Amino acid sequence: MVVLSAFTLWSALVALEASASVTIRKTGRAPTGYEVDFRYVNTTAKRVIIGGGIQPFTDQFHTTGTSFRFNGRYDPRDYQPGDFYVSNPSPQLPAEPAYKWPYEMNSTDDGVWTYTAPLPSGIYSFAYLVNCNYAPNCSIDTGHLVVDPDLRPFMNVQGDQVASSFQVPFDAQFQASPELNTNFDYALDAPDPARNRGTVKTVNYTSPGSLHPAPDVHDFGLYLPAEYGRVPAKKYPLLYLSHGAGGNGADWENLGRMSHIVDNLIRLGHIPPTVVVTPSFYNLDAAGGKFVYGNKSANASVPVPTAQHVRENFEKYLFPWVEEHYDVCREATCRAFAGLSMGGVLTYEMFVNATDKFDYFGMFSPATNAPYIGAADVARNPGLLKKGIMVAYGLYDFVFPQARDLQTALDGLGIRYVNRVTPFGSHYWNTWQDELWWFGVKVLWKKTPSTVQTGRERKGE
Incomplete structure (x- = not known):
């Protein structure tokens, strides 16, 4: 039963002292004024990418409404004001060097996987894809798709959600654009x-x-x-x-x-x-x-x-x-x-x-x-x-x-x-x-x- 499999996976992560974190930092510098740090511990993984919802970027001038194959697919490090992400069927990785998925994590000898990128205002959902290159082919019950164990999703019972999410604030100094308003701060925590x-x-x-x-x-x-x-x-x-x-x-x-x-x-x-x-x-x-x-x-x-x-x-x-x-x-x-x-x-x-x-x-x-x-x-x-x-x-x-x-x-x-x-x-x-x-x-x-x-x-x- 899938719910049990998901729960077993979570228990295994805890038993292995696996951990993960997402840290949103206000930097006060270009390109977005914010950076997001991902950290995930897995001592047996050969490759980890961040997928399951997070997307590359494009802009209004390099995107068509008829084929998402013709959008910018910019790395977030190349962000410019007015860029935004669109949901598009990313290539089944690896489709390189023609297109390289930007959210590739790097590891150290002790199994700590990290990735840092500047991200603009918005909601981002994600999961860690472990030894698996394409989210639709990665399964939570086999351990190839891992929901952040320290940023657990809102759900009714284990297995009802397969992604975590976070919200990045807007910085008018670096993200404001005359072409497009991409300020999503209405989805941040309300004060008081x-x-x-x-x-x-x-x-x-x-x-x-x-x-x-x-x-x-x-x-x-x-x-x-x-x-x-x-x-x-x-x-x-x-x-x-x-x-x-x-x-x-x-x-x-x-x-x-x-x-x-x-x-x-x-x-x-x-x-x-x-x-x-x-x-x-x-x-x-x-x-x-x-x-x-x-x-x-x-x-x-x-x-x-x-x-x-x-x-x-x-x-x-x-x-x-x-x-x-x-x-x-x-x-x-x-x-x-x-x-x-x-x-x-x-x-x-x-x-x-x-x-x-x-x-x-x-x-x-x-x-x-x-x-x-x-x-x-x-x-x-x-x-x-x-x-x-x-x-x-x-x-x-x-x-x-x-x-x-x-x-x-x-x-x-x-x-x-x-x-x-x-x-x-x-x-x-x-x-x-x-x-x-x-x-x-x-x-x-x-x-x-x-x-x-x-x-x-x-x-x-």
Whole structure:
């Protein structure tokens, strides 16, 4: 069982006194003003590279929206202001000397592996690839993919996540660019922890038929704002935030730092204190097979469940359980659903077929496909015209055509929405962080339906 294998691997690392660390240092010098030091101890490894999420860099002038083979793939040491990373299928290493992966660790005789690079503002997820050159071919249960043992990911049970993450601050002296704003400081820790930082945890709930993490038990990530529990009888707005294909409910926190973003949205007055639930849409029942992050061979045969199937299950089990156990709003006016990629498809499903349950919908990099709703659907369900909606995707996102097709369909029906095209965005977490942030700033809990003025109202109006 993969969970046991992952736990065994972690135990072995501890027994061998393996250790690792990531240190972010403010340097006050070019190229980024910050350096990141990786240190990993493994006395038997022959080669260690850093992969599993961390990417090389490019810029707007050497990247196309049609083929990521034609981007800069710059080493971070060659960073220039305005550079950003895009999610691209890196060559199966070694593909050298034509292309050399920049994140290669160096070792000493005592098995200490190190790597230092200047990195600009942003979220970085990573794992150590041990004697393995290409992350999709490296397995956690064989020891070829190692999650940082001292920077453990946010997850429900061992094996549910296969990468650690960290956030680098912005330095205006070295990173500011007239071409592009790549400041992601809204995902850093909010100041004044007692006042501004909510709590985040995983929760298991009763869901008959669920396969994971236990029979008839399913899971979600939960964010409670800092003031939760301090105001008697208060009911809080509720946002459901879905992962995408190949993910789970811990992704938004582990890979996207959702709690930090929401803390700062609340602190800066963009949204009121809000409860966030990040559910998992795999393993709801035996229909599609069991999906566990760390088990690559088994996951290959597990299909993405249909959006209709997920919606029906959530309506039957998840939504009532959350309402029963937490002080959350039960009206559509203070409930929202959003998601990335296939989670964007699920959001569209909720918009069309659970219209009366939510007044706000965030479709981030939506992997939707025709047929879309038509005039007859709007006539039967006029509530579709009254919602707060964001359609968002990256300029270098492979779902760009699909997202535009969705917009065309909504335009043809007179359904208004707010659009965000992330100018540095691919199908990756820097894009989805950006989209969650702007969803909170421009749409969430604002006046409905969305109009050309949505997100532009002056405070107090």
